Amino acid sequence: MKNIGMVVAVEMDAVLSRYGAPSEKRREAGFDIYTYTGADYTIYAVNSGAGEIAAAAATQLLISVFHADLILNFGVVGGLTEEMAKARTCVVESVVHYDFDTSEAGWAETARYLDYPTVYIPATAALADQAVAIEPRLKKVICASADKFVGSPDRKRELHALYGAEICEMEAAGVVLTCNRSGVPCLLIKTVSDGIEGGAEEFNAELQRSSELCLAVADKIIRAL
Numbered sequence: 001m002k003n004i005g006m007v008v009a010v011e012m013d014a015v016l017s018r019y020g021a022p023s024e025k026r027r028e029a030g031f032d033i034y035t036y037t038g039a040d041y042t043i044y045a046v047n048s049g050a051g052e053i054a055a056a057a058a059t060q061l062l063i064s065v066f067h068a069d070l071i072l073n074f075g076v077v078g079g080l081t082e083e084m085a086k087a088r089t090c091v092v093e094s095v096v097h098y099d100f101d102t103s104e105a106g107w108a109e110t111a112r113y114l115d116y117p118t119v120y121i122p123a124t125a126a127l128a129d130q131a132v133a134i135e136p137r138l139k140k141v142i143c144a145s146a147d148k149f150v151g152s153p154d155r156k157r158e159l160h161a162l163y164g165a166e167i168c169e170m171e172a173a174g175v176v177l178t179c180n181r182s183g184v185p186c187l188l189i190k191t192v193s194d195g196i197e198g199g200a201e202e203f204n205a206e207l208q209r210s211s212e213l214c215l216a217v218a219d220k221i222i223r224a225l
Contacts, residue, residue: 005062151199
């Protein structure tokens, strides 16, 4: 029996639509946790809300209290390249926390944590490989993550130019950093809701559809792991 911790920022409607009413719903450390029990795994879905701090706290809760064997973070993202158009689904191989900056203190360049040799924080490579084997249409990507919604086409292109990132969002760095420090594997499946030229209007229009598409892929993968 696997315990799968699912960090859900703003896509909880997709979870309820796919899995229905949970076998249990409880409040823990300020978060709502929805429990779904399958034949060979239990999903603990935490509605974290948006942002890195909330995502990191929810991830640690799943690890420390619910003893998650792996963390799954699915959700919608912005596309930073022409290839990553609406509804393109991908798996994150590494994350850049681009608004983390100790450069003025002389510690490291912008976006680099001293724990890592570069700005790229790796997700669990073996899980990303398994995800692609199960769902070959997935593309491995670098994710630019920060506590900022990015709607500007110029800023999207800039993030791609600076870091080679193909998507951007607001939770992945918190999830991956927490998992790496706790020694728990993580899998991040993301679907593009708004392309380069899209902003908040496109994001809001595509949120539900993209969320459901993303969770369908993520669910297929976790069932096959």
